[in-house]
Amino acid sequence: MVARQRLICRAAELDEGGLGMRFEVELQGQAQAAFVVRHGGRVYGYLNRCGHIPVELDWQPGAFFDHSRLxxxxxxxxxxxxxxTGACVGGRCNGRGLTPLAVEERAGGVYLMEEDGQGDG
Ligand code: FES
Incomplete structure (x- = not known):
């Protein structure tokens, strides 16, 4: 398999503990909601799907952090x-964490790393 990269957004669009960026990934032929956020100076990406019930997390587009922004x-x-890590740390997720995605920040951009055959290119 060949790894490919897809630009999600500009790195400057993600503030520490601030609004995340929503995007879609294609998994097993289906478009799935996903997001990236910045935390501890790094960028992290997950499927936008709660471990409790598979609904999207954000109450307003991109609002993924709680009041503490932690x-x-x-x-x-x-x-x-x-x-x-995406690990459940409290509430009804009951130990079921988020599904992480391979994302990378480089040269002013945030990229999704995809295996060939995955994603929409
Ligand atoms: S759906 Fe997320 S906590 Fe219940």
């Missing part, structure tokens, strides 16, 4: 996730 929050029932 945790990702599911707006439906308040599950909390560690932005650095």
């Amino acid at each position: 945790y990702l929050l599911c707006s439906t029932h308040g599950a909390l996730y560690d932005p650095a």
Whole structure:
């Protein structure tokens, strides 16, 4: 398989603990909601799907962080996730974390790393 990269957004668009960027990935032939956020100076990407019920996390587009700006929050029932790992750290996710995506920040851009045959190119 060949790794490819797809530009998600400019790196400057992601502030520490601020709004995330929504995008879509194609997995097993289906478009899935996903997002990237900046935390601890790094960029992290996950499927936008809560571990409790598979709904999107953000209550307004890109609003993934809680008030402390340290945790990702599911707006439906308040599950909390560690932005650095996607691990469930509280609430109804009951140990079921987020699904991480391979993202990379480089040369002013944030890229999704895709295997060939995955994604829409
Ligand atoms: S759907 Fe996310 S906590 Fe219930």
